[in-house]
Every structure is written in structure tokens, then in C-alpha cells.
Amino acid sequence: MTTTLRPTGPEQRTENGGRARSYEVTVNGRPVGSLQLATDERLGADVGRIERLDIDAPDRHRGRGTVAALAAEEVLRGWGCTQVAVSIPAEATAGLGLAGALGFGERSRNMVKELTEAPELPPGSEVRPMGEAEYPAWLEHERADYIRDWLERGVSEEAARAKADAEYPTLLPDGPATPGALLRVLAHRGTDVGTIWVSLRPGESPEAYVFSVLVAEEYRGHGHGRTLMLAAERDALQAGARAIGLHVFGGNTPALRLYESLGYRSTQYHLYKQLL
16 A cells, blocks of 8 residues: 655745645545644754654554654755754654654653742752842853754754844843843852843733753752742742743753752653754
């Protein structure tokens, strides 16, 4: 039997070079599923995405999804993409297994924790709002780290810088005074050791989101990252949030272990694969 992709409509184009198209997955001409492909608006036209791949229940576990995914890679190569990405919910074990078998690796994941009780901070630790004078140096360091994280995970420098240039002015238009943005500095026994950035998001789920946790290199390994996360939970609860989320890059094992030890659970995996 032959599994193929059949377009269900014309290819869509955007002004910045983006592309998208929907397909029907067929076996000997018989429809068995659907596929949606697009280039990634955030990471550039050379990164393709499998936005959706659904195989009808009676045709699952017969290799249809595998062949459709491989055919999708060929389409994206034809578009000039050098990388393919996909986001899969943590509970979709079959999808995660298929992606792993096809050679996809983890770029990052989303995690969330339900909040119940405000934690106490360790003795000697105090958290204060970041001042206007401290903000420029923090932003420069934060932005450089963010770009480096994307570069290490296969994103071009041009795309990583464009992503940073678009996101920071949007998320922090007024710096420390941005409504809903909590920029905090952690001091331990009078010495500043780290910072955290939390965004309050009324009406969204989760209602609070940790965008950045940073401990100065010389003070790492002493539990200050955990203290910053506890401070984030405390501030979020005080603001009325019932859950707090975050995004962690794949390979950042210390951070992942910290979040898991604090009770965060993975909700979605963002995977990628180089197209040779």
C-alpha cells in the first residue's frame, strides 16, 4: 500500500516569506488522515513546522503517521527549510514516541505548577523590586543569554536576534514599570545574588509565568535558584494566581531538576530535527 500526501487547498504565502499548506493523508487514494505544514513565523522561513498530523483511528499503528511525517519532511525540504519543528502535548505518548523514532530531539518544554500555599524564603534571603538604574544592565545580560540559548539549539543568529528584538519590547515596554511584570532581585545576607522575571496574566492559563531566572555565576550551587522560584510563587499567589508556568530549554538539566523538585510538571514538548 502507498501512503501519500494530497493538497487540500492552495499554498498560503505571507509577506515575510512564510508558507503554509494543508494536506490529506491517503493510502492508495483512500483518505486516512490530515496534515498541516507551515514555516515558523518566530524562527524564520528556513524552519518548517508540522502544525498538525492526525491519522484516523482505524488506520493508526500501521505506519501511516511515520510515512506521512517523512513525506512532510520532503515537502519542507522543497520549501528550502533546513529544520523541522513540532510541538507535542506531554500526554500524547504515541506522538512523542513517533517523533523520537524519527530522530527529533527536545529543544524545550513548557511546565506548570498549581499554587496552594505561599512558601517561606530561607533565612538571610530577601527579595526586592528591581530599580530603574539596574534594569539596563539586566536587560543586556538577559537578552544575550536568550540569544545564546536559541543559537545552541540550531536557530540562526539572524532569527535569534530578530526574536529577541521583537519579544523584549513587547513584553517589557516600560521596563520595571510594565504593568503585570514583576522584576525582582534576590539578596542573600546583603549581597545581590540573582534576579527573576515573572509576568502576571489575568484571564490566561496559567495566570503567572516565569520568563527568566538568573543566579550570578559566582553564587550558583547554593540554592539561590530555588529561593528565586519560591519568591515567584509567593508573588504570584499574592496577585491571585492559582498556577504558574515556565519554559525551559532542553539540555538545561540543573534547571529541569530544580523545577521537577518544586512540583512542576511538563505540559508540552517542543521538538526539532535538522533536515539534511
